[in-house]
Amino acid sequence: MSKSYTLAELAKDVGGVVRGDATVRIRRVCGIEEAGPEDITWIAHEKYASRLRTSRAGAVVVDRHFGETPMPAILCDDPSFAMTKVLARFAPPIPQPAPGVHPTAVVAESAQLGHDVRIGPHVVIGERARIGDRCVLHAGVFVGDDTKLGADCVLWPGVVIREGCTLGQRVILHPNVTVGGDGFGYHFRDGVHHKIPQIGTVEIGDDVEVGSGSCIDRAKFGATRIGPGTKIDNLVQIAHNVEIGPGCILVAQCGIAGSTRLGRLVVLGGKIGVRDHISLGDGLRAGACSCISKDFPAGAVVNGIPAVDNQQYLREQAAVRRLPEWSAVLKDLVKRIERLESAADNP
Numbered sequence: 001m002s003k004s005y006t007l008a009e010l011a012k013d014v015g016g017v018v019r020g021d022a023t024v025r026i027r028r029v030c031g032i033e034e035a036g037p038e039d040i041t042w043i044a045h046e047k048y049a050s051r052l053r054t055s056r057a058g059a060v061v062v063d064r065h066f067g068e069t070p071m072p073a074i075l076c077d078d079p080s081f082a083m084t085k086v087l088a089r090f091a092p093p094i095p096q097p098a099p100g101v102h103p104t105a106v107v108a109e110s111a112q113l114g115h116d117v118r119i120g121p122h123v124v125i126g127e128r129a130r131i132g133d134r135c136v137l138h139a140g141v142f143v144g145d146d147t148k149l150g151a152d153c154v155l156w157p158g159v160v161i162r163e164g165c166t167l168g169q170r171v172i173l174h175p176n177v178t179v180g181g182d183g184f185g186y187h188f189r190d191g192v193h194h195k196i197p198q199i200g201t202v203e204i205g206d207d208v209e210v211g212s213g214s215c216i217d218r219a220k221f222g223a224t225r226i227g228p229g230t231k232i233d234n235l236v237q238i239a240h241n242v243e244i245g246p247g248c249i250l251v252a253q254c255g256i257a258g259s260t261r262l263g264r265l266v267v268l269g270g271k272i273g274v275r276d277h278i279s280l281g282d283g284l285r286a287g288a289c290s291c292i293s294k295d296f297p298a299g300a301v302v303n304g305i306p307a308v309d310n311q312q313y314l315r316e317q318a319a320v321r322r323l324p325e326w327s328a329v330l331k332d333l334v335k336r337i338e339r340l341e342s343a344a345d346n347p
Helices: 007-014 046-052 079-090 310-321 323-345
Strands: 017-019 039-042 059-063 073-076 178-181 186-189 192-195 201-204 215-217 223-226 301-303
Touching: 007 017, 007 073, 007 079, 039 079, 059 079, 073 079, 178 201, 201 215, 215 223, 301 310, 310 323
Parallel strands: 039 059, 059 073, 178 215, 201 223
Antiparallel strands: 017 073, 186 192
16 A cells, blocks of 8 residues: 655654645655646746646645745745655665575675674675674675675675775665775786786775765775765776765766875766876865866866866857857958958059
8 A cells, every 4th residue: 555644744754834735645756747636746946836837736845935836835944855855755665685694695604794684695795704783785795805894884786895895884885886896007018018916995984875886996005985975876986096085976977096085075077087196175066077187176166178167167168159150250351361462462
């Protein structure tokens, strides 16, 4: 049987108040166009108010100062954040392995398992590995020798954590993440690429989440470090000896080259490339598809290939868009000069 909640119950969850009938029951969360009489939707700005006129939604979550709506509304301080609470209400239970260790799992005798762990089918846990309390390891996870997981970590199917790595508490690694693979290091000599041993490790702080298919390479020496609270999207590559500060956001398909430093709360848009051995200051924000090839200070907003200050980037792009117009003007000027020179040569 599907879940349903009254608007009064949902308003209590989000710290809001109901305008209209608080007894309306809600069964789903939907977009404005798709929502029906038993669904709730949300809107974050007055400029979208016109969309509500044709919506069939049973209720809407809006800002406290939002104008009248054709359906009952939950008024709150931050509709987008409020929806995280509403979505949590309707979220189905997340599948988990049964408590304990699945019969097909291979756990080294020297490994230490915390209380209330869930170890799924075909998991491999190496020698002297330590798995914290209430950790969940889904099917096919590999945890290498001497690796440590803090409490309440969740490792989804296919995750690989190689030897000697450390994860803090409440770390979430989505399917097929690899932590601690060799850094990409070779020395070219006598026509051959000689592999440089990567003898360091990876240290991941508390409350880090890493999206599917991302790779965090082990250090050449020392540690590759991911600061607490950092969130990493799918298909992100983090090279050896990179250090990422707390609370950063790295969107899909970013690539960060070796020994680069990111400060606190840095935000990198999708498909950004960052060269090696540079430093990005606290709070830096970079637009999607940028190529960052030099240091930038705290608070910088950058964009472009190569990345420059965003205001400079916008001016340059505006100029580029006028090139066809300027090209026509230039061609006309060339013709006029040619006519003048011809007239001067033949008085």
